[in-house]
Amino acid sequence: MRKIEFLDTSLRDGEQTPGVNFSVQEKIDIAKQLEKWGISAIEAGFPAASPDSFLAVSEIAKAMTSTAVTGLCRCVKGDIDKASLALKDAKYPQVHVFIATSPVHMEYKLKMTPDEVIASIAEHVTYARSLFEIVEFSPEDATRTDKDFLLKAVQTAVDNGATYINIPDTVGYTTPEEFGQIFKFLIENVKTDHKIIFSPHCHDDLGMATANTLAAIKNGAGRVEGTVNGIGERAGNVALEEVAVALHIRKDYYQATSDIVLNRTKTTADMISRYSGLSIPKNKAVTGGNAFAHESGIHQDGVLKNPETYEIITPELVGIKFNSLPLGKLSGRHAFKEKLKELEFEFTDEELNQHFANFKKLADKKKEITDEDVRALILGHNSADSEITLEDVRLSYNSSDEQEARVSIFNKAIQESKEIDAKGSGSVEAIFNAIDNYFDQDVTLESYEIDAITSGIDAQAEVQVNVTNPKTGTHFSARGIDYDVLKASAQAYLRANAFIKRENEK
Ligand SMILES: CC(=O)SCCNC(=O)CCNC(=O)[C@H](O)C(C)(C)COP(=O)(O)OP(=O)(O)OC[C@H]1O[C@@H](n2cnc3c(N)ncnc32)[C@H](O)[C@@H]1OP(=O)(O)O
Numbered sequence: 001m002r003k004i005e006f007l008d009t010s011l012r013d014g015e016q017t018p019g020v021n022f023s024v025q026e027k028i029d030i031a032k033q034l035e036k037w038g039i040s041a042i043e044a045g046f047p048a049a050s051p052d053s054f055l056a057v058s059e060i061a062k063a064m065t066s067t068a069v070t071g072l073c074r075c076v077k078g079d080i081d082k083a084s085l086a087l088k089d090a091k092y093p094q095v096h097v098f099i100a101t102s103p104v105h106m107e108y109k110l111k112m113t114p115d116e117v118i119a120s121i122a123e124h125v126t127y128a129r130s131l132f133e134i135v136e137f138s139p140e141d142a143t144r145t146d147k148d149f150l151l152k153a154v155q156t157a158v159d160n161g162a163t164y165i166n167i168p169d170t171v172g173y174t175t176p177e178e179f180g181q182i183f184k185f186l187i188e189n190v191k192t193d194h195k196i197i198f199s200p201h202c203h204d205d206l207g208m209a210t211a212n213t214l215a216a217i218k219n220g221a222g223r224v225e226g227t228v229n230g231i232g233e234r235a236g237n238v239a240l241e242e243v244a245v246a247l248h249i250r251k252d253y254y255q256a257t258s259d260i261v262l263n264r265t266k267t268t269a270d271m272i273s274r275y276s277g278l279s280i281p282k283n284k285a286v287t288g289g290n291a292f293a294h295e296s297g298i299h300q301d302g303v304l305k306n307p308e309t310y311e312i313i314t315p316e317l318v319g320i321k322f323n324s325l326p327l328g329k330l331s332g333r334h335a336f337k338e339k340l341k342e343l344e345f346e347f348t349d350e351e352l353n354q355h356f357a358n359f360k361k362l363a364d365k366k367k368e369i370t371d372e373d374v375r376a377l378i379l380g381h382n383s384a385d386s387e388i389t390l391e392d393v394r395l396s397y398n399s400s401d402e403q404e405a406r407v408s409i410f411n412k413a414i415q416e417s418k419e420i421d422a423k424g425s426g427s428v429e430a431i432f433n434a435i436d437n438y439f440d441q442d443v444t445l446e447s448y449e450i451d452a453i454t455s456g457i458d459a460q461a462e463v464q465v466n467v468t469n470p471k472t473g474t475h476f477s478a479r480g481i482d483y484d485v486l487k488a489s490a491q492a493y494l495r496a497n498a499f500i501k502r503e504n505e506k
């Protein structure tokens with residue numbers, strides 16, 4: 001069996017999702033979880049993109065103990081210098097250099113001839129290799145690149161010291177058969193005197209990212225690149241959890257394994273969902289809420305007789321446990337702590353106390369606290385970036401067509417609690433008006449969605465808001481989770497406003 005390495009780019013390509021902006025602290029939390037999940041290399045950002053990107057890469061470089069850390073660079077010496085500086089404290093540093101090789105990108109975007117692109121690859125891979133032991137090279141838009149030119153570009157990178165060759169399907173254009181053939185062709189034809197590992201980097205524009213990635217593995221790729229939950233530019237990147245589980249379930253076919261700790265998948269997916277503000281679709285493969293639900297009679301009958309009739313993946317495989325330790329309002333701190341450990345959450349004593357207090361409040365309202373409730377409780381109340389937090393929301397009904405909201409907000413930096421009143425034609429509008437008054441900044445609300453996370457009449461509510469910063473045009477999504485739908489709405493809108501405030505202050 002071959003061992004396939006996993007490179008996670010949730011913090012770089014994943015952050016290119018419209019609306020997703022991780023704070024530096026959130027990125028560090030995610031990187032630590034990715035290390036526990038078994039990721040072998042983390043693309044922590046694009047160090048030359050901004051001071052925050054640089055800071056995140058350098059902090060993650062310091063924090064990782066067993067996982068390699070890399071940063072993306074154009075074929076620009078300044079980008080590679082920044083990466084070298086940001087990664088100087090990494091135990092296992094790598095660098096990722098890219099340039100586009102397709103006719104449309106070379107002519108219109110780069111305004112370079114094919115010969116100039118080849119010269120740039122030689123110059124910048126050599127330069128990267130003078131600063132890093134391990135250099136990855138990507139011919140951007142490889143799948144729309146002439147095959148012989150692609151080979152020439154890759155050969156140039158290899159001749160100048162690249163050890164990882166990443167083949168990006170930048171616009172999600174390829175098909176499994178075609179992509180597999182590209183890997184076969186390159187692996188058979190690239191001449192090298194050192195070991196080269198090839199990897200796919202797939203986007204999901206035509207819904208084929210997972211199939212394309214697996215086709216690359218079948219044809220010799222030794223590493224895969226992707227993101228958790230498939231977040232990323234446009235339709236997103238390949239979802240790594242789908243690749244890891246497919247390799248596990250179909251090892252008979254792929255003859256390959258990975259170091260991914262599969263039963264930490266759910267926790268990892270939840271963390272990305274929480275910090276990106278993007279919920280996991282119910283019908284998503286591997287981690288979706290319906291992934292293990294059987295609705296129709298014939299399926300239920302089959303599963304009752306033998307789960308293998310309709311279940312190829314068990315929930316336990318990906319870390320979904322069905323309440324091995326039930327919690328309720330009489331549960332104590334020890335049981336709660338044990339449950340958090342079981343669900344792979346780690347908190348300081350102070351954070352634990354806060355979550356325990358929230359748990360007790362929820363347990364007073366809800367008969368049974370399921371694992372999903374605990375996850376939702378943590379998702380709803382824990383934000384790595386909680387400088388400004390919601391304390392309370394109260395509503396009074398002035399008349400049949402006007403509501404009044406009183407929202408209490410706490411600012412940790414200045415240790416100040418403020419109450420703001422506002423009116424609106426509905427409860428949510430009154431709450432949002434109060435939050436607008438607090439922040440005193442322009443925000444465009446693009447969408448507002450409510451969902452029930454847990455089941456039953458006493459389910460917790462999840463609210464997602466998408467907003468735009470009119471000053472910069474940047475989109476942000478944020479979520480709020482609470483037993484009370486109005487509090488969940490207030491949390492989500494407050495977090496979205498806090499993002500915009502942070503962006504405007506930069
Ligand atoms: C497919 C991908 O995911 S690629 C990665 C995408 N990620 C990002 O873009 C990260 C965020 N980007 C940024 O912060 C900025 O674009 C920066 C800091 C990288 C560059 O900013 P600027 O210098 O203002 O340039 P701008 O973004 O306007 O244009 C990009 C320039 O880089 C050039 N370029 C693009 N890719 C490459 C490359 N791989 N190698 C060399 N030059 C490149 C473009 O041709 C353009 O050059 P020009 O200014 O001579 O026309």
Ligand SMILES: CC(C)C(=O)C(=O)O
Nearest residue numbers: 098138140141168170
């Ligand atoms: C820079 C490369 C790897 C990329 O992100 C892409 O082409 O999608």
